[in-house]
Amino acid sequence: MSTAPRLQFLKGHGTENDFVIVPDLDGRLELSAATVARICDRRAGIGGDGLIRVVRSSAHPGARAMADQAEWFMDYRNSDGSIAEMCGNGVRVFARYLQRAGLIEAGDLAIATRAGVRRAHIAKDAGDAARPGDATAGSDGPITVVMGEATLPEPGPEGEITVTVGDHSWSARHVNMGNPHAVAFVDDLAQAGDLLAAPAVRPAAAYPHGTNVEFVVDRGPRHVAMRVHERGSGETRSCGTGACAVMVAAARRDGADPAVTDHPVTYTVDVPGGRLVITERPDGTVEMTGPAVIVAEGEIDASWLGTDLG
Numbered sequence: 001m002s003t004a005p006r007l008q009f010l011k012g013h014g015t016e017n018d019f020v021i022v023p024d025l026d027g028r029l030e031l032s033a034a035t036v037a038r039i040c041d042r043r044a045g046i047g048g049d050g051l052i053r054v055v056r057s058s059a060h061p062g063a064r065a066m067a068d069q070a071e072w073f074m075d076y077r078n079s080d081g082s083i084a085e086m087c088g089n090g091v092r093v094f095a096r097y098l099q100r101a102g103l104i105e106a107g108d109l110a111i112a113t114r115a116g117v118r119r120a121h122i123a124k125d126a127g128d129a130a131r132p133g134d135a136t137a138g139s140d141g142p143i144t145v146v147m148g149e150a151t152l153p154e155p156g157p158e159g160e161i162t163v164t165v166g167d168h169s170w171s172a173r174h175v176n177m178g179n180p181h182a183v184a185f186v187d188d189l190a191q192a193g194d195l196l197a198a199p200a201v202r203p204a205a206a207y208p209h210g211t212n213v214e215f216v217v218d219r220g221p222r223h224v225a226m227r228v229h230e231r232g233s234g235e236t237r238s239c240g241t242g243a244c245a246v247m248v249a250a251a252r253r254d255g256a257d258p259a260v261t262d263h264p265v266t267y268t269v270d271v272p273g274g275r276l277v278i279t280e281r282p283d284g285t286v287e288m289t290g291p292a293v294i295v296a297e298g299e300i301d302a303s304w305l306g307t308d309l310g
């Protein structure tokens with residue numbers, strides 16, 4: 001039996017946007033991009049759309065300034081190992097992990113992210129605290145996260161945003177939810193094809209660090225459905241920040257702006273992996289409610305990773 005160090009992990013998802021969760025409470029691990037990509041590999045690794053390292057804010061140089069507001073920092077990586085500012089489904093799964101591990105109680109909590117502090121609410125009757133030996137403990141019920149304000153940059157001198165897949169091109173709305181999105185309203189979600197490759201997005205100058213791309217159709221009044229190609233991960237079954245970007249783009253298209261009417265606006269956003277409910281408030285904040293589930297836990301033989309992990 002190997003005596004190599006073992007890396008603890010859990011596996012979780014929010015509307016089937018799935019993540020490998022690595023608790024590293026005191027910030028001892030160095031996870032290179034190659035190591036993250038290896039862990040997220042669906043055939044040769046554990047598999048996931050991204051990796052979430054759970055670190056005490058005070059133990060992470062990039063989060064220390066937020067430590068007085070939020071004890072825990074979500075260090076989010078895409079499945080190719082690249083760093084992302086924010087992950088909307090991930091932040092719910094992060095909260096569920098903290099609850100399940102007994103590190104927090106249900107109720108309100110603040111989570112530090114690269115996009116700033118986000119506030120979450122875990123309903124008190126939505127899942128139990130840690131139940132040793134039960135990998136699904138604390139997995140029920142929705143979690144609501146205040147996702148911050150959307151910004152919608154106007155097109156620059158190079159003109160409107162255009163998204164192209166194969167022979168189809170659509171104009172798109174630029175929405176930033178802490179991370180970048182291009183939202184295209186389409187006639188049929190199948191038009192986006194298999195989304196194996198990243199859609200071409202122009203002008204490139206609009207997104208100097210790349211972008212996530214959402215394709216959206218209407219399902220009914222204030223009800224849309226979307227597919228997404230995530231920067232750094234490919235097509236996924238959901239994207240929380242993407243769903244928020246879609247909600248705000250749909251509201252503006254429909255002439256709804258809570259800042260003008262002084263009334264909140266709520267949309268239901270269906271994704272291939274489930275459903276998210278998103279509200280924009282008159283003060284501009286966007287709130288998202290959805291599920292967060294922990295499905296498994298285990299350990300990785302660090303010698304397989306070919307690194308000493310720091």
Ligand SMILES: N[C@@H](CCC[C@H](N)C(=O)O)C(=O)O
Pocket residue numbers: 017050078083084085086087088089090179180212230231232233238239240241242
């Ligand atoms: N799945 C996430 C978004 C993850 C980051 C994204 N791929 C990026 O690079 O910005 C979500 O639920 O928001």
